[in-house]
Amino acid sequence: MRTGSSDRTTGDGRTAPDRTRPKGKIRSTLLPLSRALALFLLCLFITILNPNFLKPTNLINILRQATPQIIVALGMTIVLLTGGIDLSVGSTMTFASVVAGYFLTQVSGLPWQAAAAAGLAAGAAVGLMNGLMIAKIKLPAPIATYGMLWIGRGLSFALMGTTPFYGFADGFRKYGRGYWLGLPLPIWIMLAVAALMIFLLTWTVFGRRVYAVGSNADAARASGIRSDKVLILVYVLSGLMAALAGLLLTARMNAVDQDIGEPYLLPALASPVMGGTSMSGGEGSVGGSIIGSLLMVVLLNGMNLLNISSLWQQLALGIVMLLAVWLDVSLKRRAET
């Protein structure tokens, strides 16, 4: 039952390799649980020190703060699954927000929906450029997307300069601060994006091709998969998700500044890896990336609640990240031998 072709995926989106694995079942159930356990232990630790952590309002607060990071990280996850990397996500967040902010504040008479659409289109366009450079011109993904990082920054400065756009239409701001059924709108959007990603990766032909291209590009090509098409679509998705994350953050802050996206690049890369996504492709899951993101945001929230000084905050963040990946790697090795 656990054997099969390389493009078959298990429930959590992990591939089942060709060889028979007697302990495969243990591995596939234990690993996601171990990550959830790490998150649970962290939450327990903070709660003991400050019970305010467990207040429903704080838990909602954490989820809302994690929303942009989770959305970018999910875009990054799908890129990592193909064996690629997208270093332009932070700058794409900024660029898309600046484009939306420009149409929201500098062009009069335009509905906010059009401005938001322009922002998303800008993100998709950046992704398309990345995809074309990587799939067609065959540039290495780190270089192509690093180049786009600077192009996105340059365009953002050209469009906005150093004075932030601020004061947006209420219809737009609602998506940063509004509620629906007791939960903030950004959380609903994040959940919808996550559900869509799980569906895409687990139930569609495209999803199976993403894993196939990532686990063995040559085999995928031999079996007739047009890997260039898959790659282009993957980078467009990543650009689109970065744009969406940027717009949600912009709506929340009611302002765009040049620094809005850049701090998200490394967390967006670290979250999937902390959640068990392989940087060499073919292995990873949506749930893992969400837990990876939550680990970081929960830790920062906890340190604010405990009034820990900023110097120690960075140190703690580094240690927890390394511990999470170490736990993951050592459990994986134990399950495989």
Place this chain on the structure above:
Amino acid sequence: MNHRWARRSLIVVCVVALALLLAPASLAAQAKAGKKLTIALVTKALNNPFWGMMKDGAEKVAAENGVEFIYLAPTKANNLEEQTRLMEDLIQRKVDGIVLVPVDSDGIVPVIKRANNAGIPVALANTNANGGQAVTFSAIENYDAMIMVAEYMAGKLKGQGKVIILEGTAGAQTTTDRLRAINDVLKKYPGINVLASQTADNQRAKGLQVMENLAQTYSAIDAVLCTNDEMALGAVEALDAAHRLGKIMVSGFDANNDALKAVMDGRMVVTMDQNPQKQAGDAVQALLDYINGKKVPKRIVTPGVVVTKENIALYESRIKK
């Protein structure tokens, strides 16, 4: 034959003598009139509009004096390593003078010394450095200015209440001075209780996030004192979204355009106009005076103005709509 040789050598000697006599004079003339001077301004970041205002002020004075002007700032906000590199590039380019706003008062000292060794005069603006030779230091007195803001807040609180402090980038002299001022004022009011003092790195997004988190722990907050406007505006958004802004007073520092609007709309209580245009402009002027051999004061104090609802009308032109 002999006669011709003597005449020739006389001409050569005359030409050489003339050249030797004229050379220093002509070089000096070239420096004064022929070749345009080049002055650079290096700030802490590109993203904060405050540095944009400093650039405007410096650019204006440079243009008035017919001086070439270069503006540089780290692409990663408040990054010492990148600022050091920018300074090294300027030293390589042999610019005629640099107005510098150090990211880190200690960390920047080595590269100021390198500029000194290369004979390039450096004027400091806004933030001081703890070493090296500077022509002048042009800035508001951060400590005194924040004393005014903090006293205003203490007055608004009537000496009673629970406050949160949002600190700027750790290690920067402006953060240290402003924070010391806040703490010195609050010490005089035993009725004011500091709930938490956390950093938000001078950034709006961090101000938003840290305030969201702190608002979870503290159900009763009377005021939030921030060491710059960007963090204050982030805190305002966090409190507004939680419907608590009406009960909590927020103070900033810098008088950025959207902070002025927030003061006008009653979303922020007070900010400090530290006239960045004048800070940078005075530094450029001092640098030019120094190059032209005039005497320059070691410290130029820019007067700061407390901006509240009472005098916000003075800033109307900078607030949109």
